[in-house]
Amino acid sequence: MLNWQEIDTVLFDMDGTLLDLHFDNHYWLELIPQKLAEKHGITKQQAFAQLSEKYQQVEGQIQWYCLDYWQQELDLPIIELKQEIKHLISIREDVPEFLKALKEAGKKLILLTNAHPDSLSLKIEQTAFDVHLDALISTHEFGVSKESQRLWQQVELQLGFDKTRTLFVDDSLPVLDAAKQFGIKHLLAVANPDSTKATRTIDNYLSIEDYRTLLPIT
Numbered sequence: 001m002l003n004w005q006e007i008d009t010v011l012f013d014m015d016g017t018l019l020d021l022h023f024d025n026h027y028w029l030e031l032i033p034q035k036l037a038e039k040h041g042i043t044k045q046q047a048f049a050q051l052s053e054k055y056q057q058v059e060g061q062i063q064w065y066c067l068d069y070w071q072q073e074l075d076l077p078i079i080e081l082k083q084e085i086k087h088l089i090s091i092r093e094d095v096p097e098f099l100k101a102l103k104e105a106g107k108k109l110i111l112l113t114n115a116h117p118d119s120l121s122l123k124i125e126q127t128a129f130d131v132h133l134d135a136l137i138s139t140h141e142f143g144v145s146k147e148s149q150r151l152w153q154q155v156e157l158q159l160g161f162d163k164t165r166t167l168f169v170d171d172s173l174p175v176l177d178a179a180k181q182f183g184i185k186h187l188l189a190v191a192n193p194d195s196t197k198a199t200r201t202i203d204n205y206l207s208i209e210d211y212r213t214l215l216p217i218t
Contacts, residue, residue, distance in 0.1 A: 014113035016171035016193025023088040089126040098211035099132035150183040
């Protein structure tokens with residue numbers, strides 16, 4: 001599936017790629033609509049309709065991923081509310097063994113996430129997945145998301161990776177499209193980012209349901 005001899009660096013997304021996306025889906029699609037409904041005295045369905053419109057306005061932009069933006073936009077304690085369901089944050093079962101094998105094979109492992117730094121900190125606190133990684137990068141440092149070519153240009157300058165010898169792993173097809181456009185040679189999609197939902201069929205990219213199917217790394 002992958003020729004590991006052609007790969008020196010692996011860039012990983014976080015939510016839905018290293019971590020189960022169930023936490024984020026539950027937070028944004030269930031908890032936030034419920035809290036908004038309670039705040040304004042409307043039904044959860046009405047709140048969800050309002051939220052969906054707001055989500056669509058900034059989808060794929062850095063604001064979409066910005067907790068400060070949503071705290072101001074919705075007038076809700078966005079960061080504090082994550083604490084209510086932090087027990088749902090979990091690392092994918094197949095991830096630790098895979099990351100350990102990559103490290104032992106001498107690959108450089110870097111997190112490249114659109115997640116807000118406060119969300120990143122909470123998830124590290126809950127899972128300690130960062131012990132396997134060489135670097136952690138939130139795109140908020142650059143003020144632009146992975147969907148933008150400007151982000152990729154800046155990250156390449158900072159990290160100095162060879163994009164022809166880099167593997168990028170993500171569950172978002174638009175983000176994978178952006179990485180492909182930038183020239184990242186090796187791309188891998190996660191077909192089952194949320195453990196509570198059905199596996200997706202992905203035609204455009206090599207995809208996995210279990211990282212352990214990529215072992216051994218030689």
